[in-house]
Amino acid sequence: MVYESTAKRLVTWRTAAATLLACTVLCPASASFAQSPTTQPAAATSLRTLTSADPNIGQNDLSVVDPESAARDDARTAAATSTDTVTTGSLRASSAPGETISEPPDEATVVYEEPQNPYEPTVDGGENRQVDDGQPPGIRIGTMTLRPSISQSLNHENKTFPGGSSSRNYLTTGIRGTLTSDWSRHALTITGDGAYQRNLGGGSAGEEPSANIGADLRLDLGDGTQANLTAGYAFSREDTSDPNAVSGASVQGGEHVFTGGASVERNVGILKALAALDLSRTIYTDAKGVNGQAISLSDRDRYGAGLRARVGYELSPALVPFLEATAGLTNYDQTRDNTGYERSSQSYGAKVGTQIDLGEKLRGEAAIGYLRKEYDDSRLSAVNAMSLDGNVVWSPQRGTNVSLGLRTTIEDFAGGAQGGWVSRELIAGLTQQLRSDLVARLTAGLERRSYLTSSLRDETEYLVGAGLTWSINRYLDFTTDISYETTPVTDNSTWRIGAGLTLKR
Numbered sequence: 001m002v003y004e005s006t007a008k009r010l011v012t013w014r015t016a017a018a019t020l021l022a023c024t025v026l027c028p029a030s031a032s033f034a035q036s037p038t039t040q041p042a043a044a045t046s047l048r049t050l051t052s053a054d055p056n057i058g059q060n061d062l063s064v065v066d067p068e069s070a071a072r073d074d075a076r077t078a079a080a081t082s083t084d085t086v087t088t089g090s091l092r093a094s095s096a097p098g099e100t101i102s103e104p105p106d107e108a109t110v111v112y113e114e115p116q117n118p119y120e121p122t123v124d125g126g127e128n129r130q131v132d133d134g135q136p137p138g139i140r141i142g143t144m145t146l147r148p149s150i151s152q153s154l155n156h157e158n159k160t161f162p163g164g165s166s167s168r169n170y171l172t173t174g175i176r177g178t179l180t181s182d183w184s185r186h187a188l189t190i191t192g193d194g195a196y197q198r199n200l201g202g203g204s205a206g207e208e209p210s211a212n213i214g215a216d217l218r219l220d221l222g223d224g225t226q227a228n229l230t231a232g233y234a235f236s237r238e239d240t241s242d243p244n245a246v247s248g249a250s251v252q253g254g255e256h257v258f259t260g261g262a263s264v265e266r267n268v269g270i271l272k273a274l275a276a277l278d279l280s281r282t283i284y285t286d287a288k289g290v291n292g293q294a295i296s297l298s299d300r301d302r303y304g305a306g307l308r309a310r311v312g313y314e315l316s317p318a319l320v321p322f323l324e325a326t327a328g329l330t331n332y333d334q335t336r337d338n339t340g341y342e343r344s345s346q347s348y349g350a351k352v353g354t355q356i357d358l359g360e361k362l363r364g365e366a367a368i369g370y371l372r373k374e375y376d377d378s379r380l381s382a383v384n385a386m387s388l389d390g391n392v393v394w395s396p397q398r399g400t401n402v403s404l405g406l407r408t409t410i411e412d413f414a415g416g417a418q419g420g421w422v423s424r425e426l427i428a429g430l431t432q433q434l435r436s437d438l439v440a441r442l443t444a445g446l447e448r449r450s451y452l453t454s455s456l457r458d459e460t461e462y463l464v465g466a467g468l469t470w471s472i473n474r475y476l477d478f479t480t481d482i483s484y485e486t487t488p489v490t491d492n493s494t495w496r497i498g499a500g501l502t503l504k505r
Contacts, residue, residue, distance in 0.1 A: 136505050214231070235256050263277070327348055361394070385408060402430055403431075423449055483496045
C-alpha cells in the first residue's frame with residue numbers, strides 16, 4: 001500500500017478548490033447545480049393562494065400563501081416580482097403622487113328616493129309593488145326647489161236670489177307655486193297661488209280675482225327650541241253673501257291683508273310651551289255702484305295684533321293635552337266709522353284641547369273654549385261665544401283621506417248700531433284614490449252666523465261639492481269640479497261647474 005504524504009494531499013485540495021471557484025464565477029447563472037434552487041412554472045407549483053387585504057402585497061408577508069405549502073418561499077419570490085397584482089378585497093396603491101384613490105361613497109350624501117310610506121312586506125315574501133307618486137321633480141334653484149303649476153279652466157256659474165237670477169260663463173287662469181329649502185339646518189317654505197277670472201261675452205260683474213302668498217322660516221335653535229317667522233299677503237273680493245257686502249253694488253270692494261308673525265316653541269321634559277305674536281294690516285279698495293260710481297270703504301281699514309300662549313303636557317308622543325290663552329287688539333284708522341261708531345276693540349279667549357298624532361292614520365287637534373270681544377264705543381254691546389276649533393285628518397286605508405275642520409270667530413259689522421256676530425264653520429272632505437292616476441274629491445260644509453247684537457235673523461250657509469283629477473302624465477292634469485251653495489234664510493243659491501287643465505313642473 002502506497003501512502004501519500006501530507007504535502008501532496010494539500011496540493012490536491014488546493015487544486016480542487018480553485019477549480020470549483022472558477023466554475024462558479026465563469027458559468028452562467030441559469031446553469032443548474034444539484035443544490036441550486038430552481039424556479040418552477042406557475043402551473044407546476046403547489047401553492048394555495050389566499051386573499052390579502054394588504055395594498056402592498058409582497059412587501060409585507062401577511063400570509064399571502066398557505067403556510068403549509070411546500071414552496072411558500074418560491075411564492076414570496078414570485079409575489080415580489082409582480083408588484084402590480086391586486087387581489088380581491090384589496091386597494092391598489094397609488095402609482096403616482098397625487099393620483100386619486102377610489103373610496104366607497106358616503107351614504108349620508110346619497111339621495112334617498114324611496115317612498116316615505118312604502119307598502120308593508122307581503123305575507124308570502126313576494127316582491128312589493130312599486131308605486132310612482134306621479135309628482136313632477138320641480139326646478140332646482142341652488143339649495144331650493146321650486147314646484148310651479150299653471151291652470152286654465154272654463155266655468156259656468158248660475159245664481160238665484162229673491163227677485164231674479166243671473167248666470168255667466170268665464171275663464172279662470174290660476175298659478176300656484178311652492179318653494180322649499182333643502183338645508184341641513186333650518187327650513188324655509190314659500191307658497192303662493194292666484195286666480196284671475198275673465199267673463200266671456202263682456203262685462204266684469206261677478207268676477208272674483210284672488211291672490212295669496214305666504215312664507216314660513218323655521219329656525220332650529222337647539223336644546224328643544226324652535227322659532228318660526230312668518231309673513232304673508234292675501235287679496236280677495238268681498239262675497240255678495242257677506243253681511244258687510246255693499247247692497248246693490250255691481251262690483252264689491254277688494255280686501256288686502258298683510259300679515260306677519262313670530263313664535264317660539266320649547267320642549268322642557270314632558271312640557272311643551274309655545275308663545276306667538278301675530279300682526280296684521282287690512283286695507284279695503286272702493287266698491288262700484290250700479291252707475292259706476294266709487295263707494296269708499298276706507299273707514300274699515302285697520303291694524304290688528306294678537307298674542308297667543310300654549311302649554312301642553314305630553315302624556316305620550318301621540319297624545320298631548322294643552323291649555324291655550326289668547327289676547328287681541330283691533331285699531332281702526334278712523335276713530336269713528338261713517339255711521340259715527342268707534343269700532344276699535346279688544347278680544348280675549350281661552351280653550352282647552354288635545355293634540356293627537358298616530359302617524360298617517362290619525363292626526364290633528366281639537367279644542368273647546370270661550371271668546372269675548374269688547375268695543376271702545378259703549379253703545380256697542382260686547383260679544384261672547386263658546387268656541388269649537390279643530391282640524392283632524394283620518395286615513396282609514398291607503399289612498400283614502402277624511403278631513404274635518406272646525407273654526408269659531410267673532411267678526412265685526414261694517415257700520416250701524418250692531419257690534420259683531422259669531423261665525424262657526426264646519427268643513428268635511430273626502431279624498432279617494434280610485435286608480436294610480438285618478439283621484440276623486442267630495443266636500444261638504446256649513447257656516448252658521450249668529451247675530452247676537454243685531455235684529456238680523458241667524459242664518460246658515462250650506463256647501464257641497466265634488467271633483468275629479470286625472471293625471472294624464474307627470475306634468476299634466478285634467479280636473480273637473482261642481483259645487484252648490486245655498487242660504488235658506490235669504491233664499492240665495494249658487495251653482496258652479498267647470499273643467500280645465502293644469503300644467504305642472
